[in-house]
Amino acid sequence: MKVTELYYIEDDRNIALAVKEYLEPKNFKVTICGTLAEARQRLSEHVPACVLLDWNMPDGRGDRLCRWIRGRWKELPVIFLTVRGDSADIVSGFQNGADDYMVKPFELEVLYSRILAVLRRAGNAAERYLSCDDIRIDRNRRAVFCHSEEMSLSAAEYELLLYLMQNKGKTVTRERILAQIWDVNGNYVNDNTLTVTVKRLRDKLSQPACLKTVRSVGYRMEDTL
């Protein structure tokens, strides 16, 4: 069973832990962020399936973070969880791009239901992100990040990296890669083309350790643990 990742941005440790304890047995992995800065930091490194967001945070207002998120990931679901229950607050929350808004105190089962509803809408957003060590691909955006810094890859390099990442942990043969990326219906391509593209890719990735050569077979990407 696949685990769904959530970030819960909340400064009240008690509430955060209660939510975490409730959700984790239901196959969620809840990461608690105690400040907005921490949340930004974590989001830059890794994008979860959904974000739960408190309004009042020690270092600022949650709605600003929500805008920030919307600027980058238009489809990442965000649910506000806050004591602010006025109509004006709720409207403001949605205007800042929230997908749902719950007023504390709330029932945990309802939170669970709303998370599921929002995830159902978002669909298989998980497929969007691939990662290996410090390398992350956002397919929707067609961008690659290394150490949370965007890098620019050529079309061939991107395709190659994507294919390898999709087969993370598996060794893929040179033939398969050539067929996958260079096949223009049987058109022969110099075998060395792959070698060269791998080199170019490695030069750009500041972390080429996870792109391994399997001699006389092909290549393999895997997390170096």
Added chain:
Amino acid sequence: MKVTELYYIEDDRNIALAVKEYLEPKNFKVTICGTLAEARQRLSEHVPACVLLDWNMPDGRGDRLCRWIRGRWKELPVIFLTVRGDSADIVSGFQNGADDYMVKPFELEVLYSRILAVLRRAGNAAERYLSCDDIRIDRNRRAVFCHSEEMSLSAAEYELLLYLMQNKGKTVTRERILAQIWDVNGNYVNDNTLTVTVKRLRDKLSQPACLKTVRSVGYRMEDTL
């Protein structure tokens, strides 16, 4: 300006009319269905952008209709509006496929916000304002602002900018853009037309940084830090 169609399935005529009167000036067309049977009938003929659904109806329970809807239109957003506010009821509503659930009595502005949120999720975003960095679009007025100063774009430029903004954060291929904006059922359009229109747009935007070229793929708009 496009009108968004809603079906409101509700037997209390007063509430239904109040909602209708509130929403119609906001560019919605609200069709009231007094019974589940009528709702099924209308839905079979025409599918709106969103459905508002009361739980207690004279000829049955709303959740059954929601299941019925889900069986046919997986993506059609459904919002429950009902007096039943127990956790168990809410959870049940979501289990039946609801996208949102509001307990009566509710504030009309909040309903409006939640409808917009659900529509945005479903991709039918009728959002009035779009923004990216310092660029803002008011779709109602068909106006574009840069540094809160109105600028004048030609029709093609406006369409292009709008499409890119609607897909903020996502890389859109040249083909998709061409199909979206220039497709007059298969009519061939010179590919360079897009290139030129992008240039013209960039020249006008005093902040072209957020309109990025993704070489050999297409373009992407996103907020810059």
Added chain:
DNA sequence: AAAGGTCTGTCACGAAACTGTCACATTGGT
């Protein structure tokens, strides 16, 4: 109707990036 303006699609050209190939160096297994 004529004149002037804007909008639009197309073209030609050039700079820059990309790509495939070669020749040669290096590596790793036996």
Added chain:
DNA sequence: ACCAATGTGACAGTTTCGTGACAGACCTTT
């Protein structure tokens, strides 16, 4: 040490995109 596989640097042809120019279409004004 040998050989095959892979890495490396260089190069030239190709592709892609940006740019300025232009002519026809359309609209408004005179």
